[in-house]
Amino acid sequence: MMDYKISIVFSTRKIDESFIEHLRKTSIHKGVEILPYENNGEYSLTQIYNKGLAESSSDIVVFCHDDINIETKNWGEKILKHFNKNPEYGILGVAGTNHLIDGCWWSIRNAMHGTVKHTDGTKVWSNKYSENYGNNIKEMVVVDGVFFAVDKTRIKHTFNESFNGFHFYDISFCLENYLSGVGVGLMS
Secondary structure (H helix, E strand, C coil): CCCCEEEEEEEECCHHHHHHHHHHCCCCCCCEEEEECCCCCCCCCHHHHHHHHHHHCEEEEEEECCCCCCCCCCCCHHHHHHHHHHEEEEEECCEEEECCHHHHCEEEEEEEEEEEEEECCCEEEECCCCCCCCEEEEEEEEECCCEEEECCCCCCCCCCCCCCCCCCCHHHHHHHHHHCEEEEECCC
């Protein structure tokens, strides 16, 4: 049995082997477990993600959408280093906010941080909300669900399954953990 360093969980309408290979190649090659869940609306994202938390073999679990384009090589090693160096953090993402006033992390433009790269399979585009923080973690209240990592040993709450569908699960998850003292941060 393999000793996994990182587990990657995502929900998709149809499993795409090229996306799985993209995750494998850009992460850390060895020591990565990929748990794709084919889901055509039978389950909410919170149900899928809780299933991923329960079935993942490693303490570090990455949740991502299947329409992202990752250009950072060895991002898995970077995540492991951040969690090792910053034990106060249990949730790390690539975009989020340090101010939450109405339940939407994107409501205050100048409080948005990070960068997200998307793809539709043909085109790639970026949404850049702030400067790059280098190897430092920037404290957040919530991070966007497009791509984030958790250390299962540090979080206090799983995903709230009363959130149906595919929206606001990330805000609920981060906020519940943040209010219970779990550090939520942004990594560049």
